[in-house]
Amino acid sequence: MKNQDIKKSIHKLLNFAGITVNGSNPYDIQVKNDRFYQRIIHEPALGLGEAYMDNWWECRALDQFIAKVLCANLGQVLKKEWRITWNLLTAKLFNQQSSKRAFMVGQRHYDIGNDLYQGMLDKQMQYTCGYWKDATTLDQAQEAKLALVCRKLKLEPGMKVLELGCGFGGFAHYAATRYGVEVTGYTVSKEQVKFAEKLCKGLPVDIRLADYRTATGEYDRVLSIGLMEHVGYKNYGTYMKLTNRLLRDDGIALVHTIGRNDSRCACNSWTAKYIFPNGMLPSIAQLGKAMENQFVMEDWHNFGEDYDKTLMAWYENFRQVWPKLKDRYNDRFYRMWEYYLLSCAGGFRSRSMQLWQIVMTKQGTSAPCCRLV
CATH class of the missing domain: 3.40.50.150 (Vaccinia Virus protein VP39)
Known part of the structure; x- marks a missing residue:
């Protein structure tokens, strides 16, 4: 999937949650590096957090952004990726809290x-x-x-x-x-x-x-x-x-x-x-x-x-x-x-x-x- 197509898909998903990329609302995110889109497609939870740590995106009201994403249940759309599957498999096989x-x-x-x-x-x-x-x-x-x-x-x-x-x-x-x-x-x-x-x-x-x-x-x-x-x-x-x-x-x-x-x-x-x-x-x-x-x-x-x-x-x-x-x-x-x-x-x-x-x-x-x- 081309990066431009991924970018459009992410924009569409966020719009569903009422969030506009590079918009003016406090909960809108400002994307500073276009590699952000590939990163969260491949590693939704880990990629979103690491991209923020790496200063690839900003948000004036990060708490509001996360609340809107979760209320719209966007995580369910992105969760079917190999790292989630691997984490699930290792959790079932091993006692991570031994x-x-x-x-x-x-x-x-x-x-x-x-x-x-x-x-x-x-x-x-x-x-x-x-x-x-x-x-x-x-x-x-x-x-x-x-x-x-x-x-x-x-x-x-x-x-x-x-x-x-x-x-x-x-x-x-x-x-x-x-x-x-x-x-x-x-x-x-x-x-x-x-x-x-x-x-x-x-x-x-x-x-x-x-x-x-x-x-x-x-x-x-x-x-x-x-x-x-x-x-x-x-x-x-x-x-x-x-x-x-x-x-x-x-x-x-x-x-x-x-x-x-x-x-x-x-x-x-x-x-x-x-x-x-x-x-x-x-x-x-x-x-x-x-x-x-x-x-x-x-x-x-x-x-x-x-x-x-x-x-x-x-x-x-x-x-x-x-x-x-x-x-x-x-x-x-x-x-x-x-x-x-x-x-x-x-x-x-x-x-x-x-x-x-x-x-x-x-x-x-x-x-x-x-x-x-």
Whole structure:
């Protein structure tokens, strides 16, 4: 297919979504290199992101562009290409989220620099969706999220709490300080361990550099905030069985995770290469199947629209702090991170992605412990 024909086809597709190439609307893209068209035909997800990183195209409102593309379902038109097929095949044959590969995301994403995360995130260092129901700032939204999680878990002083994927220790610090609980947290990031140990010094908090699958003991509460996106579809059952084994019979478990509207077994190629190695979003069906014979689902709360606000707040912080970071990171990193934050915001705005909080018990409960919203 000639490049001119490909160019016309891409223009036609984008017009279907209400986007004009080199148009004047903030969501219209400005193509600066005609090789852009061949690149996204052959590698839609990877090519679009890499072409942006290489400065082959621009958009004044990248988040709006992505939202319009996803709402028009243009990805379905371009998905039948060999790299997608290859990714799907390898995902089916191999466990991309095995224990041996568990530390990859820590090394390549979470360990890149706490200066970046401290500049971008809120004062609680929460790298997951905030709860904006009554909040007007990022700090308020993230504290509201932590409060919501603690209320759903019905924390009481002296309880033993296990957090699988503890991040920078924000939840552990909040729960130990506000509720007087003991927290054991697992993470695969060395930098997160350093930060969390310093943050939680003097509190009954134990932070461990280890894969979640190595967790042992018995706990009153077990939770994960942002871990399930790294678990992988081959391991959802393993996660649920592990949580069941670690949780007391009268305990409560909570999962806070991004989710998809459909079931897939392959990672997004651009995100997997540049942001979250081996990342994968679960569907309701996949998590539901994993929960069978393990848990009673007490509450399933979706506030996916709040992630749009969270990501836009992160982007604004990142943009403002960049002058202090640019000597350590290069311009291509800036475009990569910008694409990451704004494309994700567009994904949540289009409701292609969701944010779920799932509350589970082993035996069921008659107490309305979870229905708080």
